[in-house]
Amino acid sequence: MAVYTDINEVDLKAFLAEYHTGSLLSFKGIAEGVENSNFLLHTTEGALILTLYEKRVDKGDLPFFLGLMHHLADRGLNCPLPLPRRDGALLGELSGRPAALISFLEGMWLRKPEPVHCAAVGKALADMHLKSEGFALKRANALSVAGWQELWAKSQDRADEVQAGLGEEIDGELAFLSQNWPQDLTSGVIHADLFPDNVFFIGNTLSGLIDFYFACNDFLAYDLAICLNAWCFEKDGSYNITKGKAMIEGYLGTRALSAQEIAALPLLCRGSALRFFLTRLYDWLMTPAGALVVKKDPLEYLRKLRFHQAVATAADYGLQA
Template sequence: MAVYTDISEGDLKHFLQQYDVGELTSYKGIAEGVENSNFLLHTTRDPLILTLYEKRVEKNDLPFFLGLMQHLSARGLSCPLPLPRRDGELLGELSGRPAALISFLEGMWLRKPEARHCREVGKALAQMHLAGEGFSIERPNALSLDGWRTLWAKAADRADEVEGGLQEEISSELDFLGRHWPNDLPAGVIHADLFQDNVFFLGDGLSGLIDFYFACNDLLAYDVSICLNAWCFEKDGAYNVTKGKALLEGYQSVRPLSDEELAALPVLARGSALRFFLTRLYDWLTTPAGALVVKKDPLEYLRKLRFHRQVGSVAEYGVAA
């Protein structure tokens, strides 16, 4: 459950006086999510989301995240919009944490997405990539090769507790990626965490994207590979080529991938599988027992990584080579 910081009604009402958002009628903590504390607020006007940024989010990055949501929204992408205080600031403080109010996005995330939903996700990702053009703040990806090495250095000693042989396997994977990582592909603002719980649907239609707190500047095709990992595998670990094809077609209907981007997909997908494996492994090994947060299974991403390692041609992802 992601409510790490509690708030009192008195403090909340005081905080809301800085905004022009009507009177508070009720509020409750939102159990989903693992990074920040989120609350749903009802007021005499529109419902709102209150986010308290927790320790893994760098305060210096908040102008990037909040500014990006404004930028994308202004360019027609459906995503939450941060609300300014009466003094124009987007960021305040509540219960000792940086805090922001953002608009409530209608919709639900899908527990069992189908290929047609993957197509919509592909389209929305490409729309986000185009809408991100011209955003003036830059944020390097803290979770690329260097960040992976740092995480691995903290977890490697204990990795074999999770599965025998992991130490060797992951060390050589990092070496491989260090030698083969592309750096001359089109880059821009990427979401970097566009998992199912960050895409809302209303009926069959995609209603918007949320959770831009890993967004950064990186290769656009790397973001595509994150979505292939997050959306196109079945619970039993099998890659679903119909979903992959739909996601890639949806993406390419808005922003065609170059031959170089397509050819790089297997390596990029190895990297993105490793990224989520490593953050999950680190959390698995360091989250205290009894913490009110659901730990995610690192081995799910190890299996995905192994799949990408044996991919011979990009056609196996569902796209014509």
């Protein structure tokens, strides 16, 4: 979540008049994240999240994102729900941006997750993969290999500003992954961005998943690789195999991994690390001055990428034989 576009009280009240939300009491921007502009609203009917979809989000993808949340919630997954306007539409417009009101989900995200939390995330991820089955809409992953190449082309000339020699290193990694990326693993709807700030807990109990705006169709095991990268590394850059084991076992308790998925896990983790390195690098270099957004260090994911380059098998992530 982030804020790129400002709103004012007059326009916001006019926007809310199209919903059954009660009267506006207060609102404030949410600075965390990098993709859309988000605000926490308090109304006489309760708390809500307002999302303004920025230019990097294709308006044509919004029915997929919003429909997926309804599909998952209907099947018992705890996630926010887009609220309909008085005319039944899920989208409106505010400050020149497509905008939606989303139900507020109780809980908070964890700054220091422990193995018990990683196990819960693994279970919830597998549950989401199963409950997304039957969702009619499709969306290709715009941030797979071809998308990485496009992102790199936009940042390549300035990459050595971040670290000397980076251009040559990433050129080689992209070439390797382009040649070796899997083609035939089990696919379905993935979250694709299940970082700690997109998972809410109440105590040690997982209360829900949020922020489905990178969701797409791709390899299910790739989603697990994203979570291993996001949850199982420590601040010093070391991989915590206890957390990894807990997450993988949590996942396997709900959905089995095939032998092909297990064999591909090191490569999927490597690709996941490169994907987030490239988006962070682009944002680090291109985010405009003054935007209320937290820029994230791309070098964190470069270090993770280098770790995965040395991994031999999925056992190095905590997968038991």
